[in-house]
Amino acid sequence: MDELEIVVLGCGSIGTALLQGLLKKGNPRYTYVAHVNTALSAERIESELESEARQRVVITYGQDKIVHAVANADVVLLGVQPQTLPKLLDSQGLVDTLQDKTIISMLAGVSVSQILDMLVAKSTSTGRANREAFTVARIIPTLGATRGNSVTLLAEPSESDTADRFRRVEKILSQCGSVIRVEESVMNSATAIGAVVHALAIVAVDSVTDASVAAGVPRSVAAAIASQSLNSASGLLSGKDRMLPEHLKAAMSTPGGITLNAVVDLDDSARSGIAAAVKAAVKYANRMND
Ligand SMILES: NC(=O)c1ccc[n+]([C@@H]2O[C@H](COP(=O)([O-])OP(=O)(O)OC[C@H]3O[C@@H](n4cnc5c(N)ncnc54)[C@H](OP(=O)(O)O)[C@@H]3O)[C@@H](O)[C@H]2O)c1
Structure with missing residues (x-):
């Protein structure tokens, strides 16, 4: 699939690096949303993006805009701090909106299983969703992404992944550096x-x-x-x-x-x-x- 909307949900240091790398080296048909918590961070992203690249990114901020930010996403890159994730997922309607998206977590030290547990616990709309309702991949990129030179660790397919979706995640990430597949059991050590x-x-x-x-x-x-x-x-x-x-x-x-x-x-x-x-x-x- 060539056209993708990629949302960076929590676009701080590493989220911005990935965004910049993808804008420079990634498929020109990708479009992006960068979502942060505060207006100050939105301004920071605005100032860090080159003007041509800026045209391909919608920048939003604030708790009340989260669901809108991810509404049309194909891929959601989670870039918040691990301790912020539970609060983020409490945003009204977010977990239900994430059900048909590919979620890529960059959270260090948080397993796919832990994220699935949180998503299931916080799902509401049609009763509680089961784990199969979500697709979660786990990565650790590096700041080199900003120059297309990330060394991205990608956990081998999780219980929530299909082979096709996993390859798609790998393909996206390989556009801003190298990707090393790692068994999830050694992801923290890696x-x-x-x-x-x-x-x-x-x-x-x-x-x-x-x-x-x-x-x-x-x-x-x-x-x-x-x-x-x-x-x-x-x-x-x-x-x-x-x-x-x-x-x-x-x-x-x-x-x-x-x-x-x-x-x-x-x-x-x-x-x-x-x-x-x-x-x-x-x-x-x-x-x-x-
Ligand atoms: N830094 C690295 O080299 C690196 C490498 C690999 C993985 N990681 C992982 O990546 C994650 C982010 O790390 P980081 O260094 O980029 O952290 P960071 O610079 O603190 O970025 C966190 C981002 O999350 C946003 N955020 C916080 N609360 C939010 C909310 N309720 N809704 C939406 N956005 C919210 C923040 O926005 P505001 O600024 O507006 O508060 C900020 O943009 C962490 O889980 C870390 O383990 C980091």
């Missing part, structure tokens, strides 16, 4: 891994830049080298023909060379810290919404 790698990239660029400036290199030069080297290395380590870390290490290592000496230093000083950060993040992600 989310933690992505978060730690982003944290590592932040710390790597920041600390390498500071240390380089301390060693006398101009800040702009140091920052450019750090960020672009990260980009270059990740290009070699990713994609279909990616190099394994040990192959890249061997290719860059001459006896007594700078790279291998740096690897040996980092093995000593950083590897155990990184492993500890991954363990802690996985633990945190699995308990996030307890």
Whole structure:
């Protein structure tokens, strides 16, 4: 299906990133609604969208406009904070309106089953709906979506998904980056891994830049080298023909060379810290919404 109306219900940091990515790289026949809670956030979205893209997005806000916002949606991307979801679903008529839509949840730490439980509990119009009345997919995109470079985790089809709908979700998301299918049972751990790698990239660029400036290199030069080297290395380590870390290490290592000496230093000083950060993040992600 080419023409789709996609509603981002809760269009904050990550919702806006996905919206921008889809506007830049997605099917030009898609149209969008971005719905937020406050007028201030609506203004923010307005200012962040380029004027041509702006024409394809209806921006709405406020509790009383939610049902109207999703009324014609084919796909509803849920982008509110997990603790806000119960209140959002209490909006008069919303749950009933969602019954014929494909719902894609971006909520970290919230399972498809938990969302289905909430939807069923809050459905009202024709008596209580059963779980089959709803289609829910679960994703974790990254802010790279804004440049068409998201690494989106997509939980394998849930009890509420058909194969066709699942492929449609995958197709939409692949328009703003890569999509990695993950068993839902490891979705929280996979989310933690992505978060730690982003944290590592932040710390790597920041600390390498500071240390380089301390060693006398101009800040702009140091920052450019750090960020672009990260980009270059990740290009070699990713994609279909990616190099394994040990192959890249061997290719860059001459006896007594700078790279291998740096690897040996980092093995000593950083590897155990990184492993500890991954363990802690996985633990945190699995308990996030307890
Ligand atoms: N940030 C990330 O990198 C990231 C990555 C993957 C997944 N996630 C998940 O994505 C979700 C959103 O994260 P975020 O960082 O984008 O949060 P955020 O910036 O706080 O965005 C939340 C959005 O929800 C809106 N909202 C709140 N209450 C609402 C209501 N009653 N009706 C309609 N909209 C409402 C807010 O509008 P107002 O601003 O007007 O209040 C805001 O636009 C979270 O569940 C998070 O776990 C985030």
